[in-house]
Amino acid sequence: MLLVLRRRDPESGHWGLPGGKLDPYETLAEATTREIAEELGITIALTRLLCVVDQIDRPRATHWVAPVFLATIQAGTPAIREPHALADWGWFPLKAMPTPLTEATRRALAAMKRDEL
Numbered sequence: 279m280l281l282v283l284r285r286r287d288p289e290s291g292h293w294g295l296p297g298g299k300l301d302p303y304e305t306l307a308e309a310t311t312r313e314i315a316e317e318l319g320i321t322i323a324l325t326r327l328l329c330v331v332d333q334i335d336r337p338r339a340t341h342w343v344a345p346v347f348l349a350t351i352q353a354g355t356p357a358i359r360e361p362h363a364l365a366d367w368g369w370f371p372l373k374a375m376p377t378p379l380t381e382a383t384r385r386a387l388a389a390m391k392r393d394e395l
Contacts, residue, residue, distance in 0.1 A: 279371075279375070280295075280367065281294060281367065281368060281375075281383065282294060282318070282358075282366070283366040284363070284364065284365070285362065285365045286363050288335070288338070292378045293376045293383065294380030294382060294383045295344075295346060295382060296313065296317045296318055297309075297317075297344065298316075306327075307324055310322075310345065310347055310349075311324065316359060317358075317364060318354075318358070318359060319355075319359045320352075320354035322351055322352060323350050323352050324347045324349045325347070325350060326348050327345060327346070328347060328348050328389050328390065328393070329345075329386060329389040330344070331346060331382040333381050333382060344382040346385075346389070372387065372390070
């Protein structure tokens with residue numbers, strides 16, 4: 279699994295799936311492919327929606343909705359393109375994930391286990 283180490287909140291210092299915010303009138307798929315291209319300089323093809331993480335953090339008064347897609351790299355080699363937001367990246371086997379993980383990543387792993395991926 280391709281993960282990035284976050285520099286910024288939410289979940290600064292956690293390993294998680296790359297991605298980001300929607301631009302106006304952008305679909306989830308468009309935002310996902312754009313954000314990953316911006317962050318890591320790769321072109322991806324989405325294969326399917328794995329799960330949607332509804333992350334509510336009441337103590338911080340935040341609510342994030344994170345769609346998690348399965349994808350393949352079509353072009354490019356991952357590299358940090360937004361060093362202000364990301365500290366590192368890496369490929370990790372599902373049985374040897376780094377810590378700590380973001381909430382969305384933990385839930386995506388649980389969904390993969392449910393689906394036996």
